[in-house]
Amino acid sequence: xxxxxxxxxxxxxxxxxxxxxxxxxxxxxxxxxxxxxxxxxxxxxxxxxxxxxxxxxxxxxxxxxxxxxxxxxxxxxxxxxxxxxxxxxxxxxxxxxxxxxxxxxxxxxxxxxxxxxxxxxxxxxxxxxxxxxxxxxxxxxxxxxxxxxxxxxxxxxxxxxxxxxxxxxxxxxxxxxxxxxxxxxxxxxxxxxxxxxxxxxxxxxxxxxxxxxxxxxxxxxxxxxxxxxxxxxxxxxxxxxxxxxxxxxxxxxxxxxxxxxxxxxxxxxxxxxxxxxxxxxxxxxxxxxxxxxxxxxxxxxxxxxxxxxxxxxxxxxxxxxxxxxxxxxxxxxxxxxxxxxxxxxxxxxxxxxxxxxxxxxxxxxxxxxxxxxxxxxxxxxxxxxxxxxxxxxxxxxxxxxxxxxxxxxxxxxxxxxxxxxxxxxxxxxxxxxxxxxxxxxxxxxxxxxxxxxxxxxxxxxxxx
Numbered sequence: 001x002x003x004x005x006x007x008x009x010x011x012x013x014x015x016x017x018x019x020x021x022x023x024x025x026x027x028x029x030x031x032x033x034x035x036x037x038x039x040x041x042x043x044x045x046x047x048x049x050x051x052x053x054x055x056x057x058x059x060x061x062x063x064x065x066x067x068x069x070x071x072x073x074x075x076x077x078x079x080x081x082x083x084x085x086x087x088x089x090x091x092x093x094x095x096x097x098x099x100x101x102x103x104x105x106x107x108x109x110x111x112x113x114x115x116x117x118x119x120x121x122x123x124x125x126x127x128x129x130x131x132x133x134x135x136x137x138x139x140x141x142x143x144x145x146x147x148x149x150x151x152x153x154x155x156x157x158x159x160x161x162x163x164x165x166x167x168x169x170x171x172x173x174x175x176x177x178x179x180x181x182x183x184x185x186x187x188x189x190x191x192x193x194x195x196x197x198x199x200x201x202x203x204x205x206x207x208x209x210x211x212x213x214x215x216x217x218x219x220x221x222x223x224x225x226x227x228x229x230x231x232x233x234x235x236x237x238x239x240x241x242x243x244x245x246x247x248x249x250x251x252x253x254x255x256x257x258x259x260x261x262x263x264x265x266x267x268x269x270x271x272x273x274x275x276x277x278x279x280x281x282x283x284x285x286x287x288x289x290x291x292x293x294x295x296x297x298x299x300x301x302x303x304x305x306x307x308x309x310x311x312x313x314x315x316x317x318x319x320x321x322x323x324x325x326x327x328x329x330x331x332x333x334x335x336x337x338x339x340x341x342x343x344x345x346x347x348x349x350x351x352x353x354x355x356x357x358x359x360x361x362x363x364x365x366x367x368x369x370x371x372x373x374x375x376x377x378x379x380x381x382x383x384x385x386x387x388x389x390x391x392x393x394x395x396x397x398x399x400x401x402x403x404x405x406x407x408x409x410x411x412x413x414x415x416x417x418x419x420x421x422x423x424x425x426x427x428x429x430x431x432x433x434x435x436x437x438x439x440x441x442x443x444x445x446x447x448x449x450x451x452x453x454x455x456x457x458x459x460x461x462x463x464x
Contacts, residue, residue: 031381033408036395037228043244044216047235048395050223052388058129058224059388060122060136063396065219066212067116068190070250077192078200080113081150081157082208086120087111088149091142095149098135105131109139113190116330117400123389126225130234137238143209150202161194168268172275172441173338175266178463180281180334180437184253215242221395224388252331255281258435261455266463267444274346274442278353279336280432285328285401291377291414292426293326298373299423300324300360300431301337305372311356312339318349330401335430343443347450350438357433365420365427374415381411 036050071078087109088095102109107124120140124132165171174189181187191197220239222231258280283290301308301324308322319341327333341349384390385408398407418426440447444459451457 031378031385031408031412033385033394034391036223037232038399039232041215041236041240043240043242044214044218045239045242046219046399047232048219048221048392048399049226049228049231049235050221050388050391050395051226051228052224052391055225055388056125057123057388058126058132058222058226059392060132061221061389061392061396062120062136062140063219063221063400064118064120064213065116065217065400066208066247066250067114067118068188068192069115069185069252070208070212071185071188071192074196075192075200075204076188076196077157077161077190078204078208079118079212080190080192081153081197081200082205082212083111083113083118083120084157085145085149085153085205086139086143088153089144089146090138091144093138094144094146098139101131101135107132109135114329115186115190115333119396121389129224129226129231133234133238137242140213141239141242145202145205145209147202150200150205154197154200157191157197158194161189161191161197164189164191165194168271168273168275168441169338169340172266172277172439175264175441175463176277176279176336176437176439177334179264179439180258180279180336181255182463184255184331185250186252186255186329186331186333211245212247214245214247215239216244217247219396219399221392221399223391223395257281258432258437260434261436261438263438263440263451263455263457264463265444265448265451265457265459266439266441267459267461268441269443269445271441271443272343273340274343274440274447275340276346276349276353277336277338277439278350278436279325279334280436281332282326282335283328283430284330284332285397286403287328289426289430290328291411292418292422293430294377295370295373295415295418296423296426296431297324297326298376299365299369300356302373302376307356307360308337308339308353312349312352316348316352318345318352322353335432343446346440346442346447347454350454354433357431360431361427361433365423367420370418370420370423374418377415378412381408 034050036048039047041047066079068079087098105124105128107128109122111118111120120136122132122136178187300306312318312322319339322339324337326335337353339349385394397403
């Protein structure tokens, strides 16, 4: 890993000066994923173990293939609430005891739910790995879901959802997802809705855990200061009796394709800035073009010398921030441009953004732009392999998203294969600029008259 760290420092240095001419090529085969073992227990649990000599920490990552896409209709937020409640008590430990044991060992234990999965993570000193595994298995296999904890967490979650609505950036993105992905199980935010979370009961949580948490739908990745054979024995002891069960498959659904330019104005009277989202349906995480898309996206949107930032922020001073995002999940997620501006310049920033997209499609891409973008992509991926936590996350991603086992080892080669000529096909195939949803979270009275000629316009108070 020392070689990787040195390469990372060099690449980051090259990216600091946006106008600096980059005249070295990214290293061929410069990214290596340390060796790890893959074992499937009789109950179906996939166990990934990676030894890191002299690492003082052990990071454990248990991923259950049930995220918010598994929420029943009218119970949006159930998967996330269930995950959050795991650490609030078990058959043998209450919330205070769990917290005390974690604090005493100087460790951490938490759960997070996204659209595809719920992930429970634990990190302790390597000397406490046995205790770490014991706690992890206890909260996953034997949660108590005490009624008072369910009531407390439910109230807290509603408050969090309400508070998130006061963040224009987060709210606009949530509204964009809801509109673009309408009719699919990806449409709602994993935390749920203020209108659905209050209806979730303890019985709902218990039933969701019983029906969706199964070893044959789970991946346990462990990286750090471990020895493979003894750790595998501990895993078998902790999780070997977890009963395999049939878990109903979830039909995510297919979002309706955007035809032409559709403008959705989410009216928020009194706002003096407009949040702008422009995009369409993108790719799955295991799309074979994923690496090339990342390089192309870095040309468009990474750093001060990227096309969007240089033109929209630096040259025109229309915003302080603009970026292009690909949300790649098990099923295709959104690809979109996110920015904001004063209400008075809403049409200016939309037109300027589409102007840059047209040049991106129709004009040349320079060798210097592509080389810079390659360095950025490689630097990011090297950084993503520098800790036990990052390595466990990468092992999990390879398994959960069905990536090739040699994904990391072939990454640098794939990055280097991108050329100014090949990038044009990637742009044509994956960067939609004609059939897009344009969502504006704004004071409609100040901006609606500026939108004439953009496309079909719909005004709402709230998408959901």
